[in-house]
Amino acid sequence: MDIREQYIQEIIRNRESGASELARRCLEIVTDIIWKIQADGVGDMKREIEEFVHALQAARPSMSPIRNLLQTWLKNLQSLPTFTLQEFRLEAMRTAENLIDHSRRAVTDAATNAKDLIKPDSRIMTYSFSSTILALFKQLKKSGIRIVIPESRPLCEGTRLAETTAKMGIETTVITESQIGLSMANIDFVVVGADTVLKNGDVVNKAGTSLLALAARSAGVPFYVAFEQFKQSQENEKNLVLENMAASELGLSEQENLHVLNYYFDVTPAANITAWITEEGVRLNK
Amino acid sequence: MDIREQYIQEIIRNRESGASELARRCLEIVTDIIWKIQADGVGDMKREIEEFVHALQAARPSMSPIRNLLQTWLKNLQSLPTFTLQEFRLEAMRTAENLIDHSRRAVTDAATNAKDLIKPDSRIMTYSFSSTILALFKQLKKSGIRIVIPESRPLCEGTRLAETTAKMGIETTVITESQIGLSMANIDFVVVGADTVLKNGDVVNKAGTSLLALAARSAGVPFYVAFEQFKQSQENEKNLVLENMAASELGLSEQENLHVLNYYFDVTPAANITAWITEEGVRLNK
Numbered sequence: 001m002d003i004r005e006q007y008i009q010e011i012i013r014n015r016e017s018g019a020s021e022l023a024r025r026c027l028e029i030v031t032d033i034i035w036k037i038q039a040d041g042v043g044d045m046k047r048e049i050e051e052f053v054h055a056l057q058a059a060r061p062s063m064s065p066i067r068n069l070l071q072t073w074l075k076n077l078q079s080l081p082t083f084t085l086q087e088f089r090l091e092a093m094r095t096a097e098n099l100i101d102h103s104r105r106a107v108t109d110a111a112t113n114a115k116d117l118i119k120p121d122s123r124i125m126t127y128s129f130s131s132t133i134l135a136l137f138k139q140l141k142k143s144g145i146r147i148v149i150p151e152s153r154p155l156c157e158g159t160r161l162a163e164t165t166a167k168m169g170i171e172t173t174v175i176t177e178s179q180i181g182l183s184m185a186n187i188d189f190v191v192v193g194a195d196t197v198l199k200n201g202d203v204v205n206k207a208g209t210s211l212l213a214l215a216a217r218s219a220g221v222p223f224y225v226a227f228e229q230f231k232q233s234q235e236n237e238k239n240l241v242l243e244n245m246a247a248s249e250l251g252l253s254e255q256e257n258l259h260v261l262n263y264y265f266d267v268t269p270a271a272n273i274t275a276w277i278t279e280e281g282v283r284l285n286k
Numbered sequence: 287m288d289i290r291e292q293y294i295q296e297i298i299r300n301r302e303s304g305a306s307e308l309a310r311r312c313l314e315i316v317t318d319i320i321w322k323i324q325a326d327g328v329g330d331m332k333r334e335i336e337e338f339v340h341a342l343q344a345a346r347p348s349m350s351p352i353r354n355l356l357q358t359w360l361k362n363l364q365s366l367p368t369f370t371l372q373e374f375r376l377e378a379m380r381t382a383e384n385l386i387d388h389s390r391r392a393v394t395d396a397a398t399n400a401k402d403l404i405k406p407d408s409r410i411m412t413y414s415f416s417s418t419i420l421a422l423f424k425q426l427k428k429s430g431i432r433i434v435i436p437e438s439r440p441l442c443e444g445t446r447l448a449e450t451t452a453k454m455g456i457e458t459t460v461i462t463e464s465q466i467g468l469s470m471a472n473i474d475f476v477v478v479g480a481d482t483v484l485k486n487g488d489v490v491n492k493a494g495t496s497l498l499a500l501a502a503r504s505a506g507v508p509f510y511v512a513f514e515q516f517k518q519s520q521e522n523e524k525n526l527v528l529e530n531m532a533a534s535e536l537g538l539s540e541q542e543n544l545h546v547l548n549y550y551f552d553v554t555p556a557a558n559i560t561a562w563i564t565e566e567g568v569r570l571n572k
Contacts, residue, residue, distance in 0.1 A: 151536065153439060153462045159538065166544035173545040174538060176439045177463035178494030182528075182552040208464030214500040242468075250437065252445065252460060258452035259459040266468040 003036055004052055011059040011066075015155050015245070015264075018130050019195040020228060023065035024103050026056050027073060027096040034089050042088045049092075050074060062204060062243045062265045064196035064233045065103075072230075073099055106228035109279035111135035114191060114226040117275070117282065120144050122188040125180075125216075128206035129157035130193025132226045137165050146171040148183055152206060154249040154262065177208055184219040189274075194227040199236050201270030201285075207263050213272035222274040229278050242266075289322055290338055297345040297352075301441050301531070301550075304416050305481040306514060309351035310389050312342050313359060313382040320375050328374045335378075336360060348490060348529045348551045350482035350519040351389075358516075359385055392514035395565035397421035400477060400512040403561070403568065406430050408474040411466075411502075414492035415443035416479025418512045423451050432457040434469055438492060440535040440548065463494055470505040475560075480513040485522050487556030487571075493549050499558035508560040515564050528552075 007029045039045035057067045080091045114136050121144040126133050152158030166172040175183050196204040203225050216223040247260035276283045293315045325331035343353045366377045400422050407430040412419050438444030452458040482490040489511050502509040533546035562569045
C-alpha cells in the first residue's frame with residue numbers, strides 16, 4: 001500500500017483519539033509526507049500536498065479540527081518565502097510544528113479557563129475521551145473533585161478516561177449511558193469536549209452528548225463545553241456529515257429485518273449549553 | 287440448598303425477565319412450594335407461606351408486580367373456605383393459577399388498548415424487554431411498523447427483543463443508548479413497559495427510560511407507557527428501593543479510586559409521559 005493510503009487508513013481507523021489529537025496527528029503525517037512525495041519543483045509539490053490534504057479531510061468528515069488545522073497549514077504554505085524544494089519542505093515542516101504547538105497550548109489554556117469555573121470538591125460528569133477535559137482534570141486533581149463517566153459504547157472511550165483519572169488519584173465512577181439520567185441528581189456540573197462547534201453554537205460531539213445536556217437541563221445542572229478555537233466551524237448543521245461506523249462494533253451482525261446504527265456523533269443544541277469555554281475565555285449562553 | 291433458598295436465588299439471578307413475567311413466575315413457585323412445606327395444619331402452613339412470600343418480595347425490591355401479585359394471593363388465601371391442609375393446598379394453587387391467567391390477559395388487553403393509539407407504518411422506539419410491548423408488536427406486525435431499540439446495556443435485553451421482532455418480520459434497528467437523542471428525529475412515538483408505576487404516575491423502568499422520555503419531549507414525540515394494573519403501586523418515590531447490581535456486568539473490576547454503578551432502574555417523571563395505558567384503558571396526561 002502507498003504510504004499516503006496507509007496514513008489515510010490510519011486516520012479512518014483511529015476511533016480512540018479525540019478530534020484535537022487526530023488533527024495534530026494529521027499535521028505530523030503531512031510533515032512526514034512532504035519528504036516522501038516526489039515532485040518537479042515547489043508548484044508541483046503544492047498540488048500533490050493539496051490533493052493529499054483533501055483526502056485526509058475526507059477520511060473523517062465530522063471532524064472540523066482536522067479540516068481547520070490542515071486548511072490553516074495550506075494557507076500558510078501559500079505565503080512561504082521559499083525558492084527551492086528543499087527550503088519549501090523545511091518551512092512547511094516548521095509551519096506544521098508551530099501549528100501543533102499552538103493547538104497543544106490552546107488545549108491547556110482552554111482547560112485553565114474551565115478550571116476557573118469549578119469549585120473545589122465538585123462532582124463532575126463528563127463524556128467520551130477529550131484531551132481538553134483530561135488536561136482540565138490534571139489541573140484539578142488535588143482539588144477534591146469526584147467524577148462520573150459513562151462508558152461510551154461501543155468502544156468505551158469513557159472507561160479509558162476513567163481508568164486514566166483513577167490512576168491520577170481522582171475518585172472516578174463509571175456508569176452505563178443508561179444511568180446518565182439517574183446519576184445527574186448527584187452532579188454539580190457537566191463539562192465535555194467537542195469535535196466541532198457549529199456557527200450557531202450547536203456542539204457536535206460523541207453520540208450521547210445531547211442526552212447529557214437534556215438530563216443536565218432537566219436537573220438544573222450547568223452544562224459546559226471546553227474546546228480550542230480550531231474546533232469552531234463557520235458552517236451550520238445543514239452541511240454536517242455524521243459518520244456511521246461498522247455494525248460489528250456493537251457485537252451484532254445485520255440479518256433479515258435486523259439493522260444496526262452506529263453513528264459516532266450527535267448535535268447538542270446551543271439552547272441546552274450553559275457556556276462555551278476556549279483558550280480565549282468563557283462565553284455564557286444569554 | 288433448601289428448595290425455598292433455591293427459588294429465591296432464581297428470582298434474584300433472573301435479570302432477563304420483565305417484572306410481569308417474574309411476578310407470574312413467583313406465583314408458579316408458590317404453587318410448588320405449598321406442596322413441599324411440611325406443616326401442622328392450615329394455620330401453621332399460612333405462617334410458613336407468609337414468611338416465604340416476604341423473602342420472595344425482598345429478592346427484587348424494585349418490582350412492584352411481585353409484591354402486588356403475591357400480596358393479592360395472600361389476601362385471597364385468608365378468605366378461603368378450607369378445612370383440611372390438603373383442601374387448602376388445592377385452593378391456594380387454584381387461586382395462584384387464576385391470578386397468573388388474570389395477569390396474562392391483562393398484558394394482552396393493555397397491548398390491545400395501546401394498539402388503538404398507533405397508526406399503520408409508524409416508526410416506534412421502545413426500550414429494554416417488556417412482555418406487554420412484545421404482545422403489542424405481535425398485534426401490530428402486519429401494519430408496516432418499523433421499530434428502533436437501544437441495546438440496553440449491560441445485559442442487552444433490547445438486543446434480545448430486537449432479534450425477536452426481526453424474526454417476527456418487523457423491520458427492526460438496534461442502536462446504542464448513546465444514539466437515543468439523534469434517532470428520536472425519525473420516530474413517531476415511544477412506547478415502553480414499566481416495572482412499577484408510582485402513585486403519582488412516575489414510572490420505574492429499566493435505567494435509561496427517563497432519557498428516552500427527555501429526548502421524546504425535546505423532539506415533540508409522544509411517550510406512552512403500557513402496563514397491567516398490577517404494576518400500579520400505592521406508594522411514591524420516597525419509599526422506592528432501586529437495585530444496584532454487580533460491577534462485573536459492565537466488564538470492569540473496581541480498583542483504587544475506580545468505582546462502578548450498575549443501577550437497573552430509573553424513575554421517569556409523570557410530567558414527561560403522554561399517556562398511561564392499561565387493560566382498563568388509556569389515561570392521558572392533562
